[in-house]
Amino acid sequence: MAGQKDNYKDTDKTVTEGNAKAGEAENFGGDSRVRIGTKGKWATGYNDVALIGKLEWQVASQGNDTSDGDNDGTFDARYSWIGADFGNGIQSMVGAIASPYAQLTDTTDTYENYSGGVEDQSTGDIWDDGVAVTYAADGWDLRSAVAFSDEEKTNSDLSGDDAKTQTRYGVSAGYTFPINEVSSLKPVLAYQAEEGKTTDGLDYTNSQYAAGLGYTYDAFYLASTYGQAKYDTDTQDTDKDTVWSVVASYKMLPEWTVLVNYGLVDPHNAGTNGDASGSWGEYYVLATQYDITAKAKAFAEYKINQVSGQDDNYIVGLQYTF
Structure with missing residues (x-):
């Protein structure tokens, strides 16, 4: 079980709200959220097969944090799945599951809030009504999943x-x-897609592919992901975004870790000038973490936005894992 509370400078206003003008962020405060969950594994007594499961909820405890579909003061399920571990590296899960693309995102998703936000421009990292099969053994990590057709699913992460x-x-x-006792190298390849209908009734396909590489040397970690997101409809030529992220971290002391991150979403043929745009258009992050206990x-974390009209953002938080 885990809990987390965050207080941070709010995101940029896109329209005038109250006394805040477009492009302005709140001076302090903002939204807070708490997550709590549990997972387990139970032997069946049949060969090496075990039952596995995970439940996790999130509540926006203050403000109006809708980043994960939350409503203020309401618990919303994130992960909710059951499955089987067959004891030979193969697992299968059914329910609200993690996207296979999360393996690519995890390459650079190494800190808390602003981490991992740019890499997945497509379907989101949690799929409801999904079935996954994974294999993890002998250095390999292979994942596949499908979320079945459902006319009632709403709010495509790409189109919004x-x-x-x-x-x-x-x-x-x-x-x-x-490589040796203190260093290793992990390349990752990933692909994902979602299909659906726009509000005008057009069929659309949003897809994304990328490659990632993570390098560990003792207390130092360096990683990068690079790929492309595509957006198709029945009547529109493909729009493409190049998506790039680089992160480096160093554990200065047993308790202290410092991190830096750069991210970019670069449209190929969207907009009038092709400049990076949107909340994840181009940014830098400076972050630090202190391990109070195990x-x-x-x-x-401090996020430096490089898109015109966007303010910088910051967050401070505490996390405890039971």
């Missing part, structure tokens, strides 16, 4: 305009190369 998401599918493959940590 009440489009109806129907089917999602994806695969990823990674392999860890041990299960508790404090962190602070």
